[in-house]
Amino acid sequence: MRERNWTLPLAGVLIVALVLGIMIGPYPLSARQILQELLGQGGGTGATVFWNIRLPRVLAAALVGAALAAAGATYQSAFRNPLVSPDILGVSAGAGLGAVLGIYLGLPVLAIQLLGFGTGLVTVALVVTLSLMIGGSVLVMVLCGIALGALAGAGISLIKLMADPDNQLPAITFWLMGSLAGVKRGDLMAAAPAILLGLLPLALLRWRIGLLSLGDDEARSLGVEVGRLRMLAVAGATLVTAAAVSMAGVIGWVGLMVPHMIRLLTGPRFDRLLPAAALAGAAFMVLVDACARTMARQEIPLGILTATLGAPVFIALLARGARQWRQ
Amino acid sequence: MTLIEARGLAIGHGGQPILKGVDLSLRAGKVLCLLGPNGVGKTTLFRTLLGLIPALSGTLALGEEPITRLPRHRIAAHLAYVPQAQDLPFAYVAQDIVLMGRSAALGPYSSPSAQDVQLAQAAMQRLGIAHLGARDMTRLSGGQRQMVLIARALAQGAPAIVMDEPTASLDLANRRRIGDLIRVLAGEGKGIILSTHDPDQAAELADEVLLLGPGGVLASGPVQQTMTASALSTLYGTPIRRETLSEGAIHFRALPGLPSDD
Incomplete structure (x- = not known):
């Protein structure tokens, strides 16, 4: 099964998910309407929904899902730890802090995104610098990430406490739970380049990033410049995480769960895992977001859905046999 | 041909030497065996030879070049490492591990080609473990795992191989197999440096031995002359x-x- 190339089948799954995601919503679109719009023969309300609402939202979901899954897979390999995810370096919380601050200050959307992106990067830079100062081991870095993530969480709580309870607090709370409800074409255009830029080094270095999971001595003895490679991998993963968070809020579990499930298909080789996990993460997020906007009369935050799906699946994976990651 | 040449090497971590004045030379087709009590610095010496930690003083050359002038991938092309144990976070299959030996020969952005896969498979066939290719590393026996790691070293194509206690924790039959394999590889021109706690095995396998006592080399040279009862x-x-x-x-x-x- 591992020898099979999973990229094409998963790309097919993603295309089906994208089509379904565009069709499903409060204003349903038929497959025929989609085809007409793509061929430039559509019009009316359908066209507005397709081009201004559904397509940007579905593409944003796909990008966010791909980003979180790719970042999770990268962190897991780079830190030799199957139980880490984009949250581990405090990136999600750090980016969340900046975005919440932006909402509190009443900044425009783009500024909120930039602020979230900036604080996400600052958080990871602090984590890396601190862990290098303390000793540079992988465990120290993970613990620094947890500590700084908690600090960012405290900052978020403080801002929520100070926020206007009628106006700002609901917006902050909803955003923190993760949502693509308000995503417009401009948001997508702001986040997409950062996500693609971050994915580029991961894709180019995919064979070598896998070697990091052997441990530093072994990877070096195989010819890998471990320190530089890990920095590049972590920087790329952090960039895509921060960009995803500043567009869609904090969406947990995807970065942990998707790589684990895909590893069952592709095996642990990172060069096979990365494209498969990114495609699967994209398809997963598109479908979850479609559920989020149709399951109830009001939008359900994505973070609630991913946690509801992620926690049981993750426990099932654990029960299925810890031998997949052994520790 | 001299593959590794060390003169007056002082080694240790964090500036504190644990071994001083180590002279060592490994030639193609020869087996050099390190003997010494636990904690004397055998693994530290291996890590120095592999360029994983810098020598505190002295000279160390791989082939013609001082190791300090070699980038990581050129060290790997010259010297392969068979670690004593692996702690893998993921369930790699044996063939994945062997294929990783090809990394030094790849460009920074390349993944292994079909030819690299063939070389990895050839290395496994060479050791008679081709049938283990699709098996989970964590489910192999100690002897099988050791064979996989040696196959990786062969796939790496380096003329010299460092083996850290290759037969520790192996049963008698597997010790024999690995020992025979080491002699065969030396016969084909590989230079092999290994450590062991078993003087009998050293006497049987090695052309030369290096006896490491606390702080430095106690004696070194051909087996018969060096491995005396008093030494x-x-x-x-x-x-x-x-x-x-x-x-x-x-x-x-x-x-x-x-x-x-x-």
Whole structure:
């Protein structure tokens, strides 16, 4: 099964998910309407929904899902730890802090995104610098990430406490739970380049990033410049995480769960895992977001859905046999 | 051809030398065996030879070049490493691990080609473990895992191989297989440097031995001249007798009695 190339089948799954995601919503679109719009023969309300609402939202979901899954897979390999995810370096919380601050200050959307992106990067830079100062081991870095993530969480709580309870607090709370409800074409255009830029080094270095999971001595003895490679991998993963968070809020579990499930298909080789996990993460997020906007009369935050799906699946994976990651 | 040449090497971590004045030379087609009590610095010496930690002083050359001038991938092209144990976070199959040996030959942005896969498979066939290719590394026996790691070293294509206690924790049959394999590889021109806690095995496998005592080299040279009863008694701090068996092999026996104080 591992020898099979999973990229094409998963790309097919993603295309089906994208089509379904565009069709499903409060204003349903038929497959025929989609085809007409793509061929430039559509019009009316359908066209507005397709081009201004559904397509940007579905593409944003796909990008966010791909980003979180790719970042999770990268962190897991780079830190030799199957139980880490984009949250581990405090990136999600750090980016969340900046975005919440932006909402509190009443900044425009783009500024909120930039602020979230900036604080996400600052958080990871602090984590890396601190862990290098303390000793540079992988465990120290993970613990620094947890500590700084908690600090960012405290900052978020403080801002929520100070926020206007009628106006700002609901917006902050909803955003923190993760949502693509308000995503417009401009948001997508702001986040997409950062996500693609971050994915580029991961894709180019995919064979070598896998070697990091052997441990530093072994990877070096195989010819890998471990320190530089890990920095590049972590920087790329952090960039895509921060960009995803500043567009869609904090969406947990995807970065942990998707790589684990895909590893069952592709095996642990990172060069096979990365494209498969990114495609699967994209398809997963598109479908979850479609559920989020149709399951109830009001939008359900994505973070609630991913946690509801992620926690049981993750426990099932654990029960299925810890031998997949052994520790 | 000299593959590794060390002169007056001082090694250790964080500026503190644990071994000083180490002279060592490994030639193609030869087996050099390191003997010494636990904690004397054998693994630290290996890590220095592999360029994983810098030598504190002295000179170390791989082939013609000082190791300090070689980038990581060129060290890997010259010297392969067979670690004593692996702690894998993921369930790699044996063939994945062997294929990783091709990394030094790849460009920074390349993944292994079909030819690299063939070379990895050839290395496994060479050791008679092709049938283990699709097996989970964590489910292999100790001997099988060791064979996989040696296959990776062969796939790496380096003329010299460092093996850190390759037969520790193996049963008698597997010790024999690995030992025979080491001799065969040396016969084909590989230079092999390994460590062991078994003087008999060193005497059987090695062309030369390096006896490492606390702080430095106790003795080094060809097996017959270097592995004397007195040298080994000093090395391990306990009386040891050397016996010559009927086939000409030598055997060491630790004598009963309390170890001496010095």
